[in-house]
Amino acid sequence: MSALHAESGDPGTDFGAGVAQARLLDVPPSEFATGVWAKRALLTRGADDYSDLFSASAVDELLSRRGLRTPFLRMAKNGATLADAGFTAPAGVGATIADQLDDTAVWRQFADGATIVLQALHRTWDPIGAFTSQLATELGHPVQANAYITPRANRGFDDHYDVHDVFVLQIEGTKRWIIHEPVHPDPLRDQPWTDHRSDVAAAAQRDPVIDTVLHPGDCLYLPRGWLHAAEAQDEISIHLTLGVHVWTRYAVAEQLMNDALARLRNDPAARRSLPVGVTGPDDVVEAVREQLRTALEQADAAPAFARSRNGQSRPAPLGPLAQQTACDALDESSLVRLRGGLAARLDGNRLHTRVGWLDFEAEELPRMMGLLGEQPCVAADLGLELARRLLRAGVVLPAQP
Incomplete structure (x- = not known):
């Protein structure tokens, strides 16, 4: 299922030479697969020159010439996301849709200390689209890309964790990153950091695991759940975050359970009514448990997994x-x-x-x-x-x- 092994013995294909090894990591593929993936943070200095992927001129082109609309752009300042109305507007005759970004308004918010977040760059910037597609193939997990453009001496977001793994690629400028271990390891996609806000705030006061400044070409890997906050230093900072939306055992369990329940829908014994006057399931719970156990033994997660996997990534562009x-x-x-x-x-x-x-x-x-x-x-x-x-x-x- 996964191309990387979070634990010894997990099934998966070999993870070897490719863009991850060539451009993100300074450890052997086997070491990353067994000792780093989903386990710990990893900082790689001078991993590569990422100027072919993204740059300040790419930011300006996207903001001023591409007609982006929300949610391809959001802005944040001092830990809070700004309202879309503060940086969007209609674009004149023939383009009156109101949620298009207004480059003048974006500039004013940025000059006032707001971070620009360009979302889903794998859909809007070709070099990043090609890179994330290749990385997703190697990892066996879907990959998306955002860019964070932060004014000097500012931060867009307070300490938090993501519900996906990330590779942080520093493109231009410098940014200080402060990393703490998880308060809720391996969070699922519906378990955001706001569910543990007080624990996150308390953990952020402890000594960090990593406190470092990223320079252009550096790469930082963080498993989901690892706490982080970042602040630009003495110049504008641009970094890419490659979000790896990992498949989990829980997702496979959901697919197995859904298939088992679908099988029970076709079982007349499972559809049978409980007795008149029933006050609870006690009299039938063991029989139902056995029916469910049998259905689970017959269940097949592969079709649902394939459908989910296909739906979370797109093929290469077709003109x-x-x-x-x-x-x-x-x-x-x-x-x-x-x-x-x-x-x-x-x-x-x-x-x-x-x-x-x-x-x-x-x-x-x-x-x-x-x-x-x-x-x-x-x-x-x-x-x-x-x-x-x-x-x-x-x-x-x-x-x-």
């Missing part, structure tokens, strides 16, 4: 006009490639992907296996009919020679 042009111009010399981020897998003669499924004839399967190797294929090797079908389904994209 509709380029795709149509590729379909119209397809010939035996055309190059196509498997679309990235599809989570494609063959089950018998059926190909499952994030954009749907396709069935194939037995003689087509060897050609499909070659395509799943993710190297570009010549349409003649696939067969023109199959290549056209895959293009129309959005499973393959035109490739450059």
Whole structure:
């Protein structure tokens, strides 16, 4: 299920060379997988130069030219999130939607000490989209990206914890990070830090585990639940937070239970009415417990897990006009490639992907296996009919020679 092992013996694929090892970590993959992941914070100095991913000019372009709307932007100051009305407005003729960011208002709030939070950058900034997609594939868990732009000597948020793991990548400027151990280890997504506000405040007064200043190129990994607060130093700070929305045993338990309950809905004995005059379940609870135990033994979490996994990430971008042009111009010399981020897998003669499924004839399967190797294929090797079908389904994209 997971590409990393939180505990020895967990199932998962090998976690090895890739963007995580090349750009985020200075420990061997095996050490990160078994000794760091979901267990402790890890600071890596000079992990990489992240200027190809994001920059101050990227911030300005997004804020002034892209027509962003909430919730792709929020602002915070002194631990409180600002009301959207303080930095949004209609954008004139033909763009009168009121929740578009107003770059003048954003500038004024920023100049007054507010932190700019650019959310879901994996959807709005191509270099980050490609990076997070590759990282998610390596980790086996969905990844999203936010940027935090904080004025000098300011902080946007007080001590808190996140309900997802994070990699913090310092892009520009410097920021002091103060890290404390969890007060509620491994929180689920519906267990925010505000449920433990007093414990968080008390823990923040104790000696930190890490108190350091991040410089451009530094990377900090924090498992979910670890307390943190950060403050920009003597210049504007820009950092990326890559949020890893980890799958948990609880999520698998939910999927098993949902499947078991669905099975019981189809069991006449489970649907039977309790006796007239019943005052409680005592007379039937053991029988129901046994029915539930049997249903759980038969339950299968895999289909629900696959649906959830597919719904939490998107495939690589597809340009509709380029795709149509590729379909119209397809010939035996055309190059196509498997679309990235599809989570494609063959089950018998059926190909499952994030954009749907396709069935194939037995003689087509060897050609499909070659395509799943993710190297570009010549349409003649696939067969023109199959290549056209895959293009129309959005499973393959035109490739450059």
